[in-house]
Amino acid sequence: MSVLSGIHPVAEALRAARPLDRILIAQGAGGPRLQEIIDLARRAGVPVRFEPRSALERLAGSSAHQGIVALGAARQYAEIDSLLESSLLVVLDGVEDPHNLGAIVRTAHAAGAGGIVIPERRAASVTDVVAKAAAGALEHLPVARVSNVNRALEELKRAGYWIYGLDERGAETYDRIDYAARSVIVLGGEGKGLHEQVRKHCDLLVRIPMAGKISSLNVSVAAGIVLFEWRKRAAAP
Amino acid sequence: MSVLSGIHPVAEALRAARPLDRILIAQGAGGPRLQEIIDLARRAGVPVRFEPRSALERLAGSSAHQGIVALGAARQYAEIDSLLESSLLVVLDGVEDPHNLGAIVRTAHAAGAGGIVIPERRAASVTDVVAKAAAGALEHLPVARVSNVNRALEELKRAGYWIYGLDERGAETYDRIDYAARSVIVLGGEGKGLHEQVRKHCDLLVRIPMAGKISSLNVSVAAGIVLFEWRKRAAAP
Numbered sequence: 001m002s003v004l005s006g007i008h009p010v011a012e013a014l015r016a017a018r019p020l021d022r023i024l025i026a027q028g029a030g031g032p033r034l035q036e037i038i039d040l041a042r043r044a045g046v047p048v049r050f051e052p053r054s055a056l057e058r059l060a061g062s063s064a065h066q067g068i069v070a071l072g073a074a075r076q077y078a079e080i081d082s083l084l085e086s087s088l089l090v091v092l093d094g095v096e097d098p099h100n101l102g103a104i105v106r107t108a109h110a111a112g113a114g115g116i117v118i119p120e121r122r123a124a125s126v127t128d129v130v131a132k133a134a135a136g137a138l139e140h141l142p143v144a145r146v147s148n149v150n151r152a153l154e155e156l157k158r159a160g161y162w163i164y165g166l167d168e169r170g171a172e173t174y175d176r177i178d179y180a181a182r183s184v185i186v187l188g189g190e191g192k193g194l195h196e197q198v199r200k201h202c203d204l205l206v207r208i209p210m211a212g213k214i215s216s217l218n219v220s221v222a223a224g225i226v227l228f229e230w231r232k233r234a235a236a237p
Numbered sequence: 238m239s240v241l242s243g244i245h246p247v248a249e250a251l252r253a254a255r256p257l258d259r260i261l262i263a264q265g266a267g268g269p270r271l272q273e274i275i276d277l278a279r280r281a282g283v284p285v286r287f288e289p290r291s292a293l294e295r296l297a298g299s300s301a302h303q304g305i306v307a308l309g310a311a312r313q314y315a316e317i318d319s320l321l322e323s324s325l326l327v328v329l330d331g332v333e334d335p336h337n338l339g340a341i342v343r344t345a346h347a348a349g350a351g352g353i354v355i356p357e358r359r360a361a362s363v364t365d366v367v368a369k370a371a372a373g374a375l376e377h378l379p380v381a382r383v384s385n386v387n388r389a390l391e392e393l394k395r396a397g398y399w400i401y402g403l404d405e406r407g408a409e410t411y412d413r414i415d416y417a418a419r420s421v422i423v424l425g426g427e428g429k430g431l432h433e434q435v436r437k438h439c440d441l442l443v444r445i446p447m448a449g450k451i452s453s454l455n456v457s458v459a460a461g462i463v464l465f466e467w468r469k470r471a472a473a474p
Binding site (some may be wrong): 099103106107109110111112134135136137139140141175208210211212213214216217218220221222223224225228231234 | 333336341343344346347348349370372373374377412445447448449450451453454455457458459460461462465468469
């Protein structure tokens, strides 16, 4: 867990869209600059709480916190370049639920993936909730955060990856594919699936054939089914 | 959503361990009998909230609610006997998180299971949270609730099922099994796995081989991996 304190550092972190878990403001503190931070935080979806000054001092390690402390994810994000050694990468196109993101990190690590790529906007970032759901896997699996998923997919293609998008309209079923030696699995957001542009960037759209009367699975369950199919085939002699 | 109102019906429902989503008590109401219900609810893990009388009247459809309304799962549970036509059943040995239970219901339905068996105690029951996470699948997949999982497994064995328990110490891997025509997959609770007695009731313990440095998956993800492996084999010519 990283701790930022003071008006300027916290405002900057919010403007740079750095992943913040929550913001604490000293009870009784106020003024236009704090109000501006509260507004920025609301727009960014970062929770704001009012706490006694003593709590802020303890967290900031000093009394020079100007009435504001932000708690951020401890993890630094990886650069996408640093992931290109891996034979399996996972790209998430807008997974919003932090429990799902955490479960996918845990699953991807257990399936042998070398990294996850997530978008900066309209998606869960790596917070404490994610770390908890990932059950320790975040310590081992690098996460890259990109401003544009389509551009990231183009970069991965240039690096020799074959891009498989999971889509209920996919032409092939996930279990009849001879996965490439360097595979990227792309998963869409809850209830929305892949964006049209992202779908066009995939080399192949694959689906999971299902019984029953509902048309989709929880995204972390779908990730498990496809990633472990990849793993089985990669581990096969 | 079923609605119960009045002191006696709500106290009875709690004593019978019926699945209640939450209990609403009128603001300002009190007395020893309401206090007894609050104590019963706390022991049963049912949330209690204080709401204006008008909210209780709206839910109860009358003002004869004696200051208490309980909201329960609309669904009736199935009897285990009614599930025995199915070639695939899922038994949960203490899954506590309602999101996981819901995701497993959704996954089991999509894999072609004909029912789920859950224990009455120390496990999530079917609430609104479960129904939401199941994304409609609860309308199609019967759930049986049993007082004793071991006895249920014995009954399923007598009915001709072969019992596969998912366990990280399992002798076989999930993808090298010739699943029986009538299969039961047993999944343990979050972070605890199968109880010793339940493990002994399984015909075969199976594991999911994993890469990486963590030893388990989210239970709904593990369910997806094993159930869809079963499905693939069942669907194969």
